[in-house]
Every structure is written in C-alpha cells, then in structure tokens.
Amino acid sequence: MLATECEATLMFVKRSDGGVEARLVPPRRPRTAPPNGGATDVAGRGGESPPRALRRTPTQSRGRARVEAILDAAEVVFAEAGYENATTEAIAQRAGASIGSLYQFFPNKRALFEAVSARYLASVRDLFDGTIVAALPGMPWEDVLDMAIDAFWAASTSSPAFSAIWLQGRITRQLIDAGYALNRVFADRAEELLVRYAPELPKKRRAVVATMIVETVSAMLFVAVRLHEPAGDGQAGPPRKKSAGPSPADELIGETKRMLRAYVRDALGEPR
Numbered sequence: 001m002l003a004t005e006c007e008a009t010l011m012f013v014k015r016s017d018g019g020v021e022a023r024l025v026p027p028r029r030p031r032t033a034p035p036n037g038g039a040t041d042v043a044g045r046g047g048e049s050p051p052r053a054l055r056r057t058p059t060q061s062r063g064r065a066r067v068e069a070i071l072d073a074a075e076v077v078f079a080e081a082g083y084e085n086a087t088t089e090a091i092a093q094r095a096g097a098s099i100g101s102l103y104q105f106f107p108n109k110r111a112l113f114e115a116v117s118a119r120y121l122a123s124v125r126d127l128f129d130g131t132i133v134a135a136l137p138g139m140p141w142e143d144v145l146d147m148a149i150d151a152f153w154a155a156s157t158s159s160p161a162f163s164a165i166w167l168q169g170r171i172t173r174q175l176i177d178a179g180y181a182l183n184r185v186f187a188d189r190a191e192e193l194l195v196r197y198a199p200e201l202p203k204k205r206r207a208v209v210a211t212m213i214v215e216t217v218s219a220m221l222f223v224a225v226r227l228h229e230p231a232g233d234g235q236a237g238p239p240r241k242k243s244a245g246p247s248p249a250d251e252l253i254g255e256t257k258r259m260l261r262a263y264v265r266d267a268l269g270e271p272r
Helices: 062-079 088-095 099-107 110-134 141-158 161-167 173-198 203-228 248-267
Strands: 009-014 022-025
Touching: 062 088, 062 099, 062 161, 062 203, 062 248, 088 099, 099 173, 110 141, 110 161, 110 173, 141 161, 141 203, 141 248, 161 203, 173 203, 203 248
Parallel strands: none
Antiparallel strands: 009 022
C-alpha cells in the first residue's frame, strides 16, 4: 500500500490471476445529498459525490469484462474530447453499453476518470516490474536503460491512457501524489539495480542517481507524447504532418537515452 500525502490512498491489490489492481481510496467525508435530488449529473459536473473506484464490484467474468470495456471506452473519450467535454453518455455509447449499465459500476464521470487513472498506474507498475525481471544478470546497464525507456515509450503511445490522464485529464493533487508515490517505487527498484552495477557507490548517492533517472524519463515521456499526439477536440497539440525518418518525438526519446547514458556513466565513474 502506498499512502499519498494529502487526499487519498493508492492501494495496489494483487488479483487472483496474478495481475495487480490499483485502487484510489478517497478519505471519508460526510455524505451530502446532491442538489438534483440524487440523480447523477451526466456530464460529471454539479453534484458529484466523492469518488469511489467502483460503485459495485463485479463478481462474474461477464461483469468484469463489461467494466473493462467501459474503462477502455473512457480512455478513448477522455483522450479525444478532454475531461471537461467528455460525458458519461458518450463513454457508454462508445462501450456499447446503456447509461444505466455504466451507472451500475460508476456513479459519475469523476469516478470513471479515477478508475482509468488507477488502472493505468497499475499497468505501468506491471510494465516496470517486467522490465526489471527482464534485466538479466550480465546485461550491460546501457541496454537495461534503453530497454526500459523503449518499453515506457511504447506503452505511452500504444494506448490512449497516457494522453487521457496526463494531457486531457483532470489533474488533481491526489493524482499527482499517486504518480509521485509510484515514481518513488520505481526509484527504489532502480536503486537496487544500481547496486548490481556500482556496489561501491554510496547509498545516498545511489538514491539520488536512481531518482534522477526515473524523474528524467517521466518528464521526457510527457514532452515526447505531447509531440507525438495530434490535436483533437481536447487540443493536445498542433496537427503534425508525417515525414520521412524519425519523428520529433522519436528523436527526443533518442536524445533522452544519450543524456541519461552520459549522466549514469559519470555517476558510476566510468570513462567517457
């Protein structure tokens, strides 16, 4: 369990199939009746109740598949329209579900967005853990670094989740805290790897280097995805024409690798 510093708690729960599910658990607040007499605002504004991961947890595979389909649709709608313009009606239509079916699981748009965010954070952690496991003993650290950056870049551009959350989403303090907490987990794991390649490096210095690697990759991925994404209703960026050769985003990822290789090489005291 990872506790955020202010509004919510991010919990990682292992599923029966071996995967990991992230849940954002909000603090308890007094219940207040919404101004519309209990009905949920379709556009997700007005009398929203405190967010919950799920209004009802599905117990059968059919119900779980329906929830996944709704979250898949929500990712696309949030990425294309932006959080403010997205509606639960549009998400239900995209998922091929009735609005009533959506409300069985999610009370409002805010809860949907937070569920999309939690699922994304869990998938990123799974990806990181898989990359670390793939870092076989004896593999040069340069290859491990490149492999990790390539894996996260591919994940950031192969689905609309990254854009839906970080470019078009509703950025709250609790989401920022959840992302920061996850980066701390990544930095701790990166520090473990550094022990393998530089056991003589002081622990305090190792922690700083690991944090620099993780936060640099995180920041540069954000910039690269902004370059990669064409403008849509959510206005992620200006339209870009396709051209021969590497795209500006791909070139930026390549430069990120070069920069971090030079930094790590210097930190490890290796000759240039």
